[in-house]
Amino acid sequence: MIDILWLALSIAVIVLLIIKVKLHPAISLVLGTLLxxxxxxxxxxxxxxxVTGGFGELMAGIGLSVGFGIILGQLMSDSGGARVIARTLVGATSDxxxxxxxxxxxxxLSIPVFYDVTFVILVPLAIAIAKEARKPMPLAVGSxxxxxxxxxxxxxxxxxxLAAGEIMNFDVGIMLLVGGIGGFVSVLGGVALYSMILPRVWRPAGDVDGEPAMVEHAGVRREPGFVLAxxxxxxxxxxxxxxxxxxxTVEELPGWAAFVTDKTIALLIGALVAYLVAARGMNRDEMNESAGTAVQSAGLVLLVTGAGGAFGAVIEAAGIGDLIAESVSAFGGNFFVALLACYLVGMAFRVAVGSGTVASITTMTIMASLAPVIGVHPVWVAMACLSxxxxxxxLNDxxxxxxxxxxxxxxxxxxxVYTLPEFLASVVALAFTLVGATVFPMG
Structure with a gap:
């Protein structure tokens, strides 16, 4: 069990390097991995x-997929498609x-587009909708x-x-299905709870510094329609x-079907479709600049993600994953307690380092061996870690x-407007995970 102590010490070093020394999370993860x-x-x-094998194995699984997904999202944003989708969806609802x-x-929008970009696109619309619907502006921003x-x-x-399937060895389509449904339920439940709680805690005198800094969007010559977007x-x-x-439904997919439905090829096709849609309002240079911006963003994300893969490889080589699984088994292998532990470990990392990516990848690598012991599909372990x-x-985010x-x-x-609503969504997501693992364990 001394190896569990070494794992805790290595995690503490990673956190200190990120918080106190201000090293990049990727470098901190690699140093902690070597330790x-x-x-x-x-x-x-x-x-x-x-270490390099763990980095390379995870990158082989998701590197191109992440890159194509980020290019797809950046083109959706720069072509005006993201704004068209937002206006249409919000316009379809009543006050x-x-x-x-x-x-x-x-x-x-945040399925393919980074959080910061989505927020910048939507915050002017949120402020306008709040006025029209006579809702508190912070409620709109928090939503x-x-x-x-x-x-x-x-x-x-x-x-x-996307990394969850590679780390825990299950089909990304299952993560897409469960994460999509669970995320949507979390949004509905989270907004309902947030709408009840925020008016009780909001204090304009201390919570507002001044008028909003409105963000001006550079227009494109021809925005796509809603369906095209x-x-x-x-x-x-x-x-x-x-x-x-x-x-x-079949024992083995035909070769051509396995090729086309692979996540990397599917996202490559999506990126090509994004290029075709963007071409209606952007010239070639503008599209290439958009893709270049996406690639720069992808590089930083992939470094952190790959470093998490290296950390997981050392955990596996040292047999720590099996030790964690044996410890859970010794306490009865209760899936409810185990999934709650995954949630709390993910929460601890998020509080400590700020980065949701670091928190997610690190927690999933630590808990990767848990699913067989508690008798549930690994997607539920991933969902608990992500929640x-x-x-x-x-403040460190x-x-x-x-x-x-x-x-x-x-x-x-x-x-x-940031910590509270996301916390409420995470609680709903955890509840969805616990119910899902009970009804559909698929272990």
Whole structure:
């Protein structure tokens, strides 16, 4: 059991390097990984190979998929398609359900688009909708944060849920299906709870610093229609889900079907569709610049994700994953307690390091061996880890400052429009996970 102590020490070092030394999370993860390998007596001659092998194995599984997904999302944003989707979805709701419409639009857009970009696109619309529907402006802003944060944490092709299948060895289509349904339920439940709680805690005198800093969007010559704007997102999702459902009904997919429905090919097709849609309002140079911006963003995300894969490889090489599984088994293997532990570990990482990506990837690598012991499908373990990673973003999270400062809220106001709604969504997601693992264990 001394190896469990070394794992805890290595995690503490990673957290301190990120928080106190201000090293990049990827470098901190690799240093913590090397420390863990040394302490657990992984052969010095093999350690570097294990680390690079873990990084490379995860990148081989999701690297291109993440890159294509980010390019797809950036083109949707720059072509104006994301704004068209948001306006249409919000416009389809009545004043009574306007906050659900805003959160739903944020949820849908953040499946392919980064949180910060989604928020910047939607916050002017949220402020306008709040005035028209006679709703509190912070409620509208918090609903956007809730929807965007939930999708970015739980629904592929964003890196966290996309990595879940590779880390825990299950079909990404299952993550897409369970994460999509669970995320949507979390948004509905989260907005309902948030609408009841926020009026009781909001104090304008201390929570608002001034008038919102409105964001001006550069227009495109010709925005796509609603259906066209949705195509880059719907096409790869439909392809991946088709492959998942088809493979469940036959012993082996035909070669061409396995090729087309692979997540990498599906997202490549989605990126090509995004190019075709964007071409209606953008020239070639503008589209290439958009894709270049996406690739730059992808590089940072992939470094952190791959470093998490290296950490997981050392955990596996040292046998720590099996030790964790044996410990859970010794306490009766209760899936309820185990999934709650996954949530709390994810929450602890989110509070400590701020980054939802670091919290998600690290927690899933630690808990990767848990599913067989507690008798549930690994997707439920992934959902519990991701729910915890969604829970308590705060001042050490870049998303917090984007959410607080564009509407010009104070720090306490930011906690109420970013931390509170995402926490409520995470609790609903955990409840969905526990119910799902009870009704459909699929272990």
């Amino acid at each position: 863990l390998g040394t302490l657990t007596q992984v052969s010095t001659g093999e350690l570097v190979g294990v 009574r359900f306007a906050m659900f419409g805003l959160a739903g639009a944020a949820f849908l 956007v944060a809730l929807g965007a944060g939930t999708a970015h944490t739980m629904v592929p092709p964003t890196p966290n849920p 949705l195509l880059p997102l719907l096409v790869p999702i439909a392809i991946i889900l088709t492959g998942t459902v088809w493979s469940a 915890g990673a969604l829970s308590l973003g705060h 870049s998303g917090f400052w984007v959410t607080a400062k564009i509407p010009n809220f104070s720090v306490t106001g930011g906690l109420k």
